[in-house]
Amino acid sequence: MDARIYGVETEFGLIHRPAADQQHPGRGLPPDELARYLFRPVVEFGRSSNIFIPNGSRLYLDVGSHPEYATAECADLIDLIASDRAGERIMHHLATAAEHRIATDGFTGQVYVLKNNVDSAGNSYGSHENYLIPRTTHFRRLSGILLPFLITRQIIAGAGRVVPADEETQAHFAFSQRADHMWEGISSATTRSRPIINTRDEPHADAATHRRLHVIVGDSNMSSTTSLLRYGSTDLVLRMIEAGVPVGDFELENPIAAIRQISHDLTGQARVRIRGGGEMTAVQIQRGLLERVQRFVAAQGAHHERVEQILELWDRTLTAVETEDHSLIDTEIDWAIKKRLVDEVAAQRGLSLGHHRLLQLDMAYHDVHPERGLFHLLRRRGRAQEILTEQQVQDALTVPPPTRAAVRGEFLSTARVFGAETTVDWVHHKLIERPLEAVMVKDPFADRDERIEALLDKLGDRTALRELDYQERSRRGVSPALTDKYVTADPDQLPEPPVI
Numbered sequence: 210m211d212a213r214i215y216g217v218e219t220e221f222g223l224i225h226r227p228a229a230d231q232q233h234p235g236r237g238l239p240p241d242e243l244a245r246y247l248f249r250p251v252v253e254f255g256r257s258s259n260i261f262i263p264n265g266s267r268l269y270l271d272v273g274s275h276p277e278y279a280t281a282e283c284a285d286l287i288d289l290i291a292s293d294r295a296g297e298r299i300m301h302h303l304a305t306a307a308e309h310r311i312a313t314d315g316f317t318g319q320v321y322v323l324k325n326n327v328d329s330a331g332n333s334y335g336s337h338e339n340y341l342i343p344r345t346t347h348f349r350r351l352s353g354i355l356l357p358f359l360i361t362r363q364i365i366a367g368a369g370r371v372v373p374a375d376e377e378t379q380a381h382f383a384f385s386q387r388a389d390h391m392w393e394g395i396s397s398a399t400t401r402s403r404p405i406i407n408t409r410d411e412p413h414a415d416a417a418t419h420r421r422l423h424v425i426v427g428d429s430n431m432s433s434t435t436s437l438l439r440y441g442s443t444d445l446v447l448r449m450i451e452a453g454v455p456v457g458d459f460e461l462e463n464p465i466a467a468i469r470q471i472s473h474d475l476t477g478q479a480r481v482r483i484r485g486g487g488e489m490t491a492v493q494i495q496r497g498l499l500e501r502v503q504r505f506v507a508a509q510g511a512h513h514e515r516v517e518q519i520l521e522l523w524d525r526t527l528t529a530v531e532t533e534d535h536s537l538i539d540t541e542i543d544w545a546i547k548k549r550l551v552d553e554v555a556a557q558r559g560l561s562l563g564h565h566r567l568l569q570l571d572m573a574y575h576d577v578h579p580e581r582g583l584f585h586l587l588r589r590r591g592r593a594q595e596i597l598t599e600q601q602v603q604d605a606l607t608v609p610p611p612t613r614a615a616v617r618g619e620f621l622s623t624a625r626v627f628g629a630e631t632t633v634d635w636v637h638h639k640l641i642e643r644p645l646e647a648v649m650v651k652d653p654f655a656d657r658d659e660r661i662e663a664l665l666d667k668l669g670d671r672t673a674l675r676e677l678d679y680q681e682r683s684r685r686g687v688s689p690a691l692t693d694k695y696v697t698a699d700p701d702q703l704p705e706p707p708v709i
Protein backbone atom coordinates (compact mmCIF):
# COMPACT_ATOMS: atom_id res chain seq x y z
CA MET A 210 0.00 0.00 0.00
CA ASP A 211 1.30 3.39 -0.93
CA ALA A 212 -0.67 5.15 1.72
CA ARG A 213 -1.39 3.50 5.01
CA ILE A 214 -3.43 4.31 8.08
CA TYR A 215 -1.67 3.97 11.40
CA GLY A 216 -2.86 4.23 14.97
CA VAL A 217 -1.27 3.46 18.30
CA GLU A 218 -2.98 2.69 21.59
CA THR A 219 -1.11 3.30 24.82
CA GLU A 220 -2.05 2.00 28.24
CA PHE A 221 -0.52 3.98 31.07
CA GLY A 222 0.66 3.01 34.53
CA LEU A 223 -0.67 5.06 37.44
CA ILE A 224 0.84 5.67 40.87
CA HIS A 225 -0.17 7.90 43.74
CA ARG A 226 2.53 8.82 46.24
CA PRO A 227 1.12 10.50 49.33
CA ALA A 228 2.94 13.40 50.93
CA ALA A 229 5.02 12.22 53.87
CA ASP A 230 3.42 14.38 56.58
CA GLN A 231 -0.19 13.31 56.70
CA GLN A 232 -2.59 10.95 58.32
CA HIS A 233 -2.28 8.14 55.82
CA PRO A 234 1.45 7.68 55.56
CA GLY A 235 3.03 5.20 53.23
CA ARG A 236 0.04 4.15 51.15
CA GLY A 237 -1.18 5.90 48.06
CA LEU A 238 -4.69 5.66 46.69
CA PRO A 239 -5.53 2.23 45.31
CA PRO A 240 -5.14 2.13 41.52
CA ASP A 241 -8.82 1.85 40.66
CA GLU A 242 -9.74 4.79 42.85
CA LEU A 243 -6.87 6.80 41.41
CA ALA A 244 -7.99 5.96 37.88
CA ARG A 245 -11.48 7.21 38.71
CA TYR A 246 -10.03 10.50 39.94
CA LEU A 247 -7.94 10.76 36.80
CA PHE A 248 -10.90 10.20 34.52
CA ARG A 249 -13.39 12.39 36.35
CA PRO A 250 -12.92 15.30 33.89
CA VAL A 251 -13.26 12.85 31.02
CA VAL A 252 -16.56 11.61 32.37
CA GLU A 253 -17.71 15.18 32.94
CA PHE A 254 -16.72 16.09 29.41
CA GLY A 255 -18.21 13.12 27.63
CA ARG A 256 -20.52 11.49 30.20
CA SER A 257 -18.58 8.29 29.79
CA SER A 258 -15.15 6.86 30.53
CA ASN A 259 -14.88 5.95 26.87
CA ILE A 260 -14.90 9.06 24.72
CA PHE A 261 -13.61 10.52 21.49
CA ILE A 262 -12.15 13.99 21.67
CA PRO A 263 -11.92 16.72 19.03
CA ASN A 264 -8.38 15.77 17.93
CA GLY A 265 -9.93 12.52 16.73
CA SER A 266 -8.42 10.26 19.35
CA ARG A 267 -10.04 8.06 22.00
CA LEU A 268 -9.70 8.15 25.78
CA TYR A 269 -10.74 5.04 27.54
CA LEU A 270 -10.80 3.53 31.00
CA ASP A 271 -11.50 -0.16 31.01
CA VAL A 272 -12.47 -2.13 34.09
CA GLY A 273 -8.82 -2.25 35.13
CA SER A 274 -6.84 0.73 36.23
CA HIS A 275 -4.73 1.46 33.18
CA PRO A 276 -6.12 4.45 31.31
CA GLU A 277 -5.74 4.21 27.56
CA TYR A 278 -5.27 6.76 24.81
CA ALA A 279 -5.70 5.61 21.22
CA THR A 280 -4.38 8.03 18.63
CA ALA A 281 -6.57 9.18 15.80
CA GLU A 282 -6.06 7.47 12.45
CA CYS A 283 -2.92 8.94 10.91
CA ALA A 284 -1.62 8.62 7.36
CA ASP A 285 1.72 10.21 8.21
CA LEU A 286 4.29 8.98 10.70
CA ILE A 287 5.00 12.40 12.16
CA ASP A 288 1.28 12.98 12.70
CA LEU A 289 1.15 9.61 14.45
CA ILE A 290 4.06 10.39 16.76
CA ALA A 291 2.64 13.85 17.49
CA SER A 292 -0.81 12.44 18.28
CA ASP A 293 0.78 9.88 20.58
CA ARG A 294 2.74 12.60 22.38
CA ALA A 295 -0.44 14.65 22.67
CA GLY A 296 -1.90 11.66 24.51
CA GLU A 297 0.92 11.89 27.04
CA ARG A 298 0.19 15.57 27.52
CA ILE A 299 -3.49 14.91 28.03
CA MET A 300 -2.71 12.26 30.62
CA HIS A 301 -0.34 14.68 32.31
CA HIS A 302 -3.01 17.37 32.41
CA LEU A 303 -5.50 14.92 33.82
CA ALA A 304 -2.96 13.87 36.45
CA THR A 305 -2.41 17.50 37.44
CA ALA A 306 -6.14 18.02 37.83
CA ALA A 307 -6.49 14.74 39.75
CA GLU A 308 -3.68 15.75 42.10
CA HIS A 309 -5.56 18.95 42.93
CA ARG A 310 -8.82 17.15 43.51
CA ILE A 311 -7.25 14.46 45.61
CA ALA A 312 -5.57 17.15 47.69
CA THR A 313 -8.90 18.97 48.03
CA ASP A 314 -10.33 15.73 49.35
CA GLY A 315 -7.64 15.82 52.03
CA PHE A 316 -5.13 13.43 50.59
CA THR A 317 -2.15 15.37 49.30
CA GLY A 318 0.48 13.68 47.24
CA GLN A 319 1.74 13.26 43.72
CA VAL A 320 0.16 11.46 40.82
CA TYR A 321 2.50 9.74 38.40
CA VAL A 322 1.43 8.67 34.94
CA LEU A 323 3.95 6.30 33.45
CA LYS A 324 4.20 5.43 29.79
CA ASN A 325 5.86 2.09 30.38
CA ASN A 326 4.78 -1.52 30.21
CA VAL A 327 5.45 -3.17 33.56
CA ASP A 328 4.66 -2.03 37.06
CA SER A 329 6.55 -2.90 40.20
CA ALA A 330 4.20 -5.81 40.87
CA GLY A 331 5.09 -7.30 37.49
CA ASN A 332 1.79 -6.51 35.75
CA SER A 333 2.12 -5.70 32.08
CA TYR A 334 0.16 -3.28 29.95
CA GLY A 335 0.50 -2.56 26.33
CA SER A 336 1.30 -0.34 23.43
CA HIS A 337 -0.70 -1.64 20.50
CA GLU A 338 -0.02 -0.71 16.90
CA ASN A 339 -2.58 -0.69 14.13
CA TYR A 340 -1.72 -0.85 10.44
CA LEU A 341 -4.22 -0.80 7.62
CA ILE A 342 -3.38 -3.59 5.16
CA PRO A 343 -5.10 -4.86 2.02
CA ARG A 344 -7.43 -7.79 2.61
CA THR A 345 -5.62 -9.65 -0.18
CA THR A 346 -2.43 -9.90 1.91
CA HIS A 347 -1.76 -13.59 2.38
CA PHE A 348 -1.92 -14.09 6.13
CA ARG A 349 0.41 -17.07 6.29
CA ARG A 350 3.06 -15.17 4.36
CA LEU A 351 2.45 -12.07 6.45
CA SER A 352 3.01 -13.87 9.74
CA GLY A 353 5.97 -15.86 8.41
CA ILE A 354 7.85 -12.64 7.75
CA LEU A 355 6.35 -10.26 10.26
CA LEU A 356 6.71 -12.44 13.35
CA PRO A 357 10.51 -12.82 13.16
CA PHE A 358 10.72 -9.12 12.37
CA LEU A 359 8.62 -8.14 15.39
CA ILE A 360 10.38 -10.59 17.70
CA THR A 361 13.75 -9.08 16.84
CA ARG A 362 12.50 -5.49 16.48
CA GLN A 363 13.09 -4.93 20.18
CA ILE A 364 16.82 -4.54 19.52
CA ILE A 365 16.09 -1.43 17.45
CA ALA A 366 13.01 -0.11 19.25
CA GLY A 367 12.87 -1.56 22.76
CA ALA A 368 12.35 0.84 25.65
CA GLY A 369 15.00 -0.89 27.79
CA ARG A 370 14.53 -2.32 31.24
CA VAL A 371 16.50 -2.74 34.42
CA VAL A 372 15.73 -6.34 35.40
CA PRO A 373 16.15 -7.14 39.08
CA ALA A 374 17.86 -10.34 40.15
CA ASP A 375 15.78 -13.45 40.80
CA GLU A 376 16.65 -17.02 41.78
CA GLU A 377 18.02 -17.80 38.35
CA THR A 378 19.55 -14.64 36.92
CA GLN A 379 21.57 -11.68 38.06
CA ALA A 380 20.27 -8.16 37.73
CA HIS A 381 20.82 -6.97 34.17
CA PHE A 382 19.65 -4.56 31.48
CA ALA A 383 17.26 -5.91 28.83
CA PHE A 384 16.16 -4.49 25.48
CA SER A 385 12.46 -4.78 26.14
CA GLN A 386 9.80 -4.14 28.74
CA ARG A 387 7.20 -6.27 27.11
CA ALA A 388 9.07 -9.32 25.78
CA ASP A 389 8.68 -11.42 28.93
CA HIS A 390 4.94 -10.88 28.87
CA MET A 391 4.11 -12.28 25.44
CA TRP A 392 2.62 -15.75 25.39
CA GLU A 393 1.68 -16.59 21.82
CA GLY A 394 2.62 -15.78 18.24
CA ILE A 395 -0.78 -15.17 16.72
CA SER A 396 -4.24 -15.34 18.16
CA SER A 397 -7.52 -13.54 18.29
CA ALA A 398 -7.44 -12.75 22.03
CA THR A 399 -5.60 -9.79 23.48
CA THR A 400 -5.67 -9.96 27.23
CA ARG A 401 -5.69 -13.60 28.21
CA SER A 402 -3.10 -15.03 25.89
CA ARG A 403 -1.12 -11.95 24.77
CA PRO A 404 -0.30 -12.78 21.17
CA ILE A 405 2.30 -10.83 19.20
CA ILE A 406 -0.16 -10.33 16.35
CA ASN A 407 -3.84 -10.22 17.11
CA THR A 408 -6.11 -11.48 14.37
CA ARG A 409 -9.43 -10.18 15.64
CA ASP A 410 -11.10 -8.92 12.51
CA GLU A 411 -12.29 -5.37 13.16
CA PRO A 412 -11.01 -3.36 10.23
CA HIS A 413 -12.73 -0.03 11.01
CA ALA A 414 -12.69 0.22 7.21
CA ASP A 415 -14.32 -1.50 4.26
CA ALA A 416 -14.01 -5.14 5.30
CA ALA A 417 -14.22 -6.29 1.70
CA THR A 418 -10.94 -4.60 0.84
CA HIS A 419 -8.98 -4.06 4.05
CA ARG A 420 -7.81 -5.46 7.34
CA ARG A 421 -6.50 -3.69 10.40
CA LEU A 422 -3.36 -5.45 11.56
CA HIS A 423 -3.19 -5.33 15.35
CA VAL A 424 0.34 -5.66 16.74
CA ILE A 425 0.53 -6.14 20.48
CA VAL A 426 4.19 -6.76 21.06
CA GLY A 427 5.75 -3.30 21.15
CA ASP A 428 7.18 -1.39 24.09
CA SER A 429 5.82 2.09 24.77
CA ASN A 430 8.39 4.50 23.43
CA MET A 431 9.29 7.87 24.91
CA SER A 432 11.73 8.85 22.15
CA SER A 433 10.24 10.18 18.94
CA THR A 434 13.25 9.00 16.91
CA THR A 435 12.74 5.47 18.25
CA SER A 436 9.04 5.74 17.43
CA LEU A 437 9.88 6.79 13.88
CA LEU A 438 12.13 3.76 13.50
CA ARG A 439 9.58 1.42 15.07
CA TYR A 440 6.61 2.39 12.91
CA GLY A 441 8.68 3.28 9.84
CA SER A 442 10.54 -0.04 9.71
CA THR A 443 7.33 -2.01 10.28
CA ASP A 444 5.63 -0.14 7.45
CA LEU A 445 8.55 -0.91 5.13
CA VAL A 446 8.50 -4.62 5.98
CA LEU A 447 4.73 -4.65 5.40
CA ARG A 448 5.22 -3.00 2.01
CA MET A 449 7.63 -5.74 1.03
CA ILE A 450 5.16 -8.38 2.14
CA GLU A 451 2.33 -6.69 0.28
CA ALA A 452 4.42 -6.40 -2.88
CA GLY A 453 5.00 -10.16 -2.78
CA VAL A 454 8.78 -9.89 -3.12
CA PRO A 455 10.78 -12.85 -1.79
CA VAL A 456 12.01 -12.07 1.70
CA GLY A 457 13.91 -15.23 2.70
CA ASP A 458 13.20 -17.59 5.53
CA PHE A 459 13.53 -16.23 9.03
CA GLU A 460 10.65 -18.11 10.58
CA LEU A 461 11.44 -19.08 14.14
CA GLU A 462 10.96 -22.48 15.65
CA ASN A 463 9.82 -21.11 19.00
CA PRO A 464 8.79 -17.45 18.80
CA ILE A 465 8.03 -17.04 22.48
CA ALA A 466 11.26 -18.56 23.73
CA ALA A 467 13.11 -16.44 21.15
CA ILE A 468 11.55 -13.13 22.12
CA ARG A 469 12.59 -13.57 25.75
CA GLN A 470 16.03 -14.85 24.94
CA ILE A 471 16.70 -11.92 22.63
CA SER A 472 15.48 -9.36 25.13
CA HIS A 473 17.90 -10.49 27.80
CA ASP A 474 21.00 -10.60 25.63
CA LEU A 475 22.23 -7.08 25.01
CA THR A 476 25.00 -8.26 22.69
CA GLY A 477 22.37 -9.27 20.12
CA GLN A 478 24.32 -12.50 19.65
CA ALA A 479 21.92 -14.93 21.33
CA ARG A 480 21.16 -17.66 18.80
CA VAL A 481 17.61 -18.67 18.07
CA ARG A 482 16.48 -21.66 16.04
CA ILE A 483 15.04 -21.12 12.58
CA ARG A 484 12.17 -23.39 11.60
CA GLY A 485 13.79 -24.24 8.27
CA GLY A 486 16.93 -25.38 10.09
CA GLY A 487 19.97 -23.75 11.69
CA GLU A 488 20.30 -20.84 14.08
CA MET A 489 20.54 -17.09 13.70
CA THR A 490 21.14 -14.14 15.98
CA ALA A 491 18.70 -11.25 16.35
CA VAL A 492 21.19 -8.98 14.61
CA GLN A 493 21.46 -11.39 11.67
CA ILE A 494 17.68 -11.57 11.28
CA GLN A 495 17.34 -7.79 11.45
CA ARG A 496 20.26 -7.32 9.03
CA GLY A 497 18.73 -9.82 6.63
CA LEU A 498 15.43 -7.95 6.67
CA LEU A 499 17.05 -4.52 6.47
CA GLU A 500 19.11 -5.55 3.42
CA ARG A 501 15.98 -6.73 1.68
CA VAL A 502 14.16 -3.54 2.56
CA GLN A 503 17.10 -1.50 1.25
CA ARG A 504 16.97 -3.39 -2.05
CA PHE A 505 13.22 -2.98 -2.19
CA VAL A 506 13.46 0.78 -1.66
CA ALA A 507 16.29 1.07 -4.20
CA ALA A 508 14.09 -0.64 -6.78
CA GLN A 509 10.76 0.98 -5.94
CA GLY A 510 11.82 4.39 -4.66
CA ALA A 511 11.05 5.94 -1.29
CA HIS A 512 7.35 6.39 -0.61
CA HIS A 513 7.76 9.22 1.90
CA GLU A 514 10.41 11.74 2.85
CA ARG A 515 11.57 10.01 6.03
CA VAL A 516 12.46 6.66 4.44
CA GLU A 517 16.15 7.45 4.13
CA GLN A 518 16.34 8.62 7.75
CA ILE A 519 14.63 5.42 8.90
CA LEU A 520 16.97 3.19 6.93
CA GLU A 521 20.04 5.05 8.18
CA LEU A 522 18.97 4.84 11.83
CA TRP A 523 17.99 1.18 11.44
CA ASP A 524 21.42 0.35 10.01
CA ARG A 525 23.28 2.38 12.64
CA THR A 526 21.32 0.79 15.48
CA LEU A 527 22.23 -2.69 14.29
CA THR A 528 25.88 -1.62 14.09
CA ALA A 529 25.66 -0.26 17.64
CA VAL A 530 24.36 -3.60 18.90
CA GLU A 531 26.91 -5.60 16.89
CA THR A 532 29.88 -3.52 18.00
CA GLU A 533 28.46 -2.84 21.47
CA ASP A 534 29.30 0.81 20.81
CA HIS A 535 26.00 2.20 22.13
CA SER A 536 27.25 5.77 21.81
CA LEU A 537 26.23 5.49 18.14
CA ILE A 538 22.59 5.65 19.15
CA ASP A 539 22.36 6.74 22.78
CA THR A 540 20.48 9.92 22.00
CA GLU A 541 18.05 8.28 19.57
CA ILE A 542 17.02 4.80 20.71
CA ASP A 543 15.10 4.47 23.97
CA TRP A 544 16.90 1.47 25.44
CA ALA A 545 20.30 3.04 24.78
CA ILE A 546 19.27 6.49 26.06
CA LYS A 547 18.01 4.86 29.25
CA LYS A 548 20.98 2.55 29.62
CA ARG A 549 23.43 5.42 29.40
CA LEU A 550 21.60 7.19 32.21
CA VAL A 551 21.38 4.06 34.35
CA ASP A 552 25.07 3.30 33.85
CA GLU A 553 26.06 6.86 34.73
CA VAL A 554 23.97 7.02 37.87
CA ALA A 555 25.15 3.55 38.93
CA ALA A 556 28.77 4.61 38.49
CA GLN A 557 28.36 7.99 40.22
CA ARG A 558 26.60 6.53 43.21
CA GLY A 559 28.37 3.19 43.31
CA LEU A 560 25.10 1.29 42.89
CA SER A 561 24.89 -2.23 41.56
CA LEU A 562 22.44 -2.83 38.74
CA GLY A 563 19.65 -4.39 40.80
CA HIS A 564 19.56 -1.48 43.25
CA HIS A 565 16.04 -0.19 43.85
CA ARG A 566 17.12 3.38 42.98
CA LEU A 567 17.96 2.18 39.50
CA LEU A 568 14.63 0.40 39.22
CA GLN A 569 13.03 3.72 40.17
CA LEU A 570 15.15 5.50 37.62
CA ASP A 571 13.83 3.10 34.99
CA MET A 572 10.26 4.02 35.94
CA ALA A 573 11.02 7.74 36.16
CA TYR A 574 12.27 7.63 32.55
CA HIS A 575 8.65 6.94 31.54
CA ASP A 576 7.04 9.64 33.67
CA VAL A 577 4.96 11.72 31.22
CA HIS A 578 5.39 14.85 33.35
CA PRO A 579 7.13 17.28 30.96
CA GLU A 580 9.41 18.67 33.68
CA ARG A 581 9.79 15.84 36.14
CA GLY A 582 9.96 12.89 33.69
CA LEU A 583 13.52 11.77 33.13
CA PHE A 584 13.17 11.23 29.41
CA HIS A 585 11.97 14.82 29.06
CA LEU A 586 14.78 16.04 31.26
CA LEU A 587 17.30 14.29 29.03
CA ARG A 588 15.61 15.78 26.00
CA ARG A 589 15.97 19.28 27.39
CA ARG A 590 19.62 18.61 28.06
CA GLY A 591 20.19 17.50 24.48
CA ARG A 592 20.70 13.90 25.50
CA ALA A 593 17.67 12.68 23.62
CA GLN A 594 16.93 13.88 20.12
CA GLU A 595 13.52 15.20 19.17
CA ILE A 596 11.82 15.24 15.80
CA LEU A 597 8.64 16.97 16.90
CA THR A 598 8.42 20.70 17.43
CA GLU A 599 6.54 21.99 20.46
CA GLN A 600 4.06 23.53 18.03
CA GLN A 601 3.35 20.14 16.44
CA VAL A 602 2.61 18.68 19.86
CA GLN A 603 0.40 21.62 20.80
CA ASP A 604 -1.48 21.36 17.52
CA ALA A 605 -1.98 17.63 17.94
CA LEU A 606 -3.84 18.28 21.19
CA THR A 607 -6.70 19.90 19.32
CA VAL A 608 -6.23 19.44 15.57
CA PRO A 609 -7.09 16.06 14.07
CA PRO A 610 -4.80 14.70 11.37
CA PRO A 611 -6.11 14.96 7.78
CA THR A 612 -7.79 11.56 7.71
CA ARG A 613 -11.21 10.36 8.85
CA ALA A 614 -10.18 11.81 12.21
CA ALA A 615 -10.83 15.26 10.70
CA VAL A 616 -14.40 14.23 9.89
CA ARG A 617 -14.83 13.05 13.49
CA GLY A 618 -13.20 16.22 14.87
CA GLU A 619 -15.48 18.42 12.80
CA PHE A 620 -18.50 16.39 13.82
CA LEU A 621 -17.69 16.44 17.54
CA SER A 622 -16.66 20.07 17.78
CA THR A 623 -19.57 21.38 15.71
CA ALA A 624 -22.11 19.34 17.64
CA ARG A 625 -20.65 20.69 20.86
CA VAL A 626 -21.07 24.27 19.69
CA PHE A 627 -24.73 23.64 19.01
CA GLY A 628 -25.18 21.69 22.23
CA ALA A 629 -26.13 18.55 20.33
CA GLU A 630 -25.33 15.21 21.89
CA THR A 631 -23.48 12.62 19.86
CA THR A 632 -22.30 9.08 19.87
CA VAL A 633 -19.30 8.22 17.73
CA ASP A 634 -16.79 5.48 17.24
CA TRP A 635 -14.03 5.06 14.65
CA VAL A 636 -16.61 4.63 11.89
CA HIS A 637 -20.00 5.86 13.13
CA HIS A 638 -21.29 9.39 13.67
CA LYS A 639 -24.66 9.88 15.24
CA LEU A 640 -26.56 12.88 16.56
CA ILE A 641 -28.68 11.61 19.43
CA GLU A 642 -31.55 13.82 18.27
CA ARG A 643 -31.40 12.37 14.74
CA PRO A 644 -30.60 8.69 15.22
CA LEU A 645 -31.93 7.60 11.84
CA GLU A 646 -29.50 9.89 10.05
CA ALA A 647 -26.35 8.33 11.50
CA VAL A 648 -23.46 8.27 9.05
CA MET A 649 -20.89 5.53 8.59
CA VAL A 650 -17.55 6.62 7.18
CA LYS A 651 -15.78 3.48 6.14
CA ASP A 652 -12.89 5.09 4.32
CA PRO A 653 -10.24 6.00 6.93
CA PHE A 654 -8.45 8.24 4.42
CA ALA A 655 -11.50 10.47 3.85
CA ASP A 656 -10.92 13.81 5.56
CA ARG A 657 -14.29 15.22 4.51
CA ASP A 658 -17.67 13.67 4.10
CA GLU A 659 -20.56 15.38 2.38
CA ARG A 660 -23.16 13.40 4.32
CA ILE A 661 -21.66 14.59 7.58
CA GLU A 662 -21.55 18.16 6.27
CA ALA A 663 -25.23 17.95 5.37
CA LEU A 664 -26.10 16.50 8.76
CA LEU A 665 -24.20 19.23 10.59
CA ASP A 666 -25.86 21.91 8.48
CA LYS A 667 -29.14 20.83 10.02
CA LEU A 668 -27.89 21.95 13.41
CA GLY A 669 -27.81 25.63 12.43
CA ASP A 670 -25.83 28.26 10.58
CA ARG A 671 -22.17 27.23 10.48
CA THR A 672 -20.83 30.14 8.42
CA ALA A 673 -19.08 31.89 11.29
CA LEU A 674 -17.78 28.62 12.66
CA ARG A 675 -16.25 27.59 9.34
CA GLU A 676 -14.08 30.67 9.29
CA LEU A 677 -12.32 29.64 12.46
CA ASP A 678 -9.51 27.18 12.27
CA TYR A 679 -9.13 24.60 15.01
CA GLN A 680 -6.69 26.71 17.00
CA GLU A 681 -8.99 29.66 16.90
CA ARG A 682 -11.97 27.54 17.82
CA SER A 683 -10.24 26.20 20.88
CA ARG A 684 -8.94 29.67 21.85
CA ARG A 685 -12.46 30.99 21.78
CA GLY A 686 -13.64 28.05 23.74
CA VAL A 687 -15.80 27.00 20.85
CA SER A 688 -14.31 23.56 20.61
CA PRO A 689 -12.81 22.89 23.96
CA ALA A 690 -10.01 20.42 23.86
CA LEU A 691 -10.43 18.36 26.93
CA THR A 692 -7.16 19.60 28.30
CA ASP A 693 -7.80 23.33 27.94
CA LYS A 694 -11.01 23.06 29.79
CA TYR A 695 -9.95 21.13 32.79
CA VAL A 696 -6.45 22.14 33.59
CA THR A 697 -6.93 24.77 36.20
CA ALA A 698 -3.35 25.40 37.18
CA ASP A 699 0.11 24.09 36.75
CA PRO A 700 1.67 22.56 39.83
CA ASP A 701 2.72 25.30 42.23
CA GLN A 702 6.33 24.38 41.93
CA LEU A 703 8.24 22.08 39.71
CA PRO A 704 8.93 18.82 41.42
CA GLU A 705 12.46 17.66 41.96
CA PRO A 706 13.50 15.07 39.41
CA PRO A 707 14.36 11.93 41.29
CA VAL A 708 17.90 10.63 41.73
CA ILE A 709 19.93 12.70 39.27
Ligand SMILES: Nc1ncnc2c1ncn2[C@@H]1O[C@H](COP(=O)(O)OP(=O)(O)OP(=O)(O)O)[C@@H](O)[C@H]1O
Nearest residue numbers: 214216217279280281282339340341413414421653
Ligand atom coordinates in the same frame (compact mmCIF):
# COMPACT_ATOMS: atom_id res chain seq x y z
N1 LIG B 1 -8.86 1.41 9.38
C1 LIG B 1 -7.90 1.51 10.27
N2 LIG B 1 -6.66 1.02 10.03
C2 LIG B 1 -5.67 1.10 10.93
N3 LIG B 1 -5.84 1.67 12.13
C3 LIG B 1 -7.05 2.15 12.44
C4 LIG B 1 -8.13 2.12 11.53
N4 LIG B 1 -9.20 2.69 12.11
C5 LIG B 1 -8.81 3.08 13.33
N5 LIG B 1 -7.51 2.75 13.53
C6 LIG B 1 -6.70 2.94 14.72
O1 LIG B 1 -6.86 1.77 15.52
C7 LIG B 1 -6.84 2.10 16.90
C8 LIG B 1 -8.10 1.54 17.55
O2 LIG B 1 -7.98 1.65 18.93
P1 LIG B 1 -9.00 1.00 19.92
O3 LIG B 1 -8.36 0.97 21.26
O4 LIG B 1 -10.32 1.66 19.81
O5 LIG B 1 -9.19 -0.44 19.27
P2 LIG B 1 -9.04 -1.89 19.81
O6 LIG B 1 -7.75 -2.05 20.54
O7 LIG B 1 -9.31 -2.76 18.67
O8 LIG B 1 -10.21 -1.97 20.81
P3 LIG B 1 -10.18 -2.13 22.39
O9 LIG B 1 -9.09 -1.27 22.93
O10 LIG B 1 -11.54 -1.66 22.76
O11 LIG B 1 -9.92 -3.58 22.61
C9 LIG B 1 -6.73 3.60 16.98
O12 LIG B 1 -5.41 3.99 17.27
C10 LIG B 1 -7.15 4.06 15.58
O13 LIG B 1 -6.52 5.26 15.18
Ligand SMILES: [Mg+2]
Nearest residue numbers: 218277279337
Ligand atom coordinates in the same frame (compact mmCIF):
# COMPACT_ATOMS: atom_id res chain seq x y z
MG1 LIG C 1 -7.42 -0.44 22.52
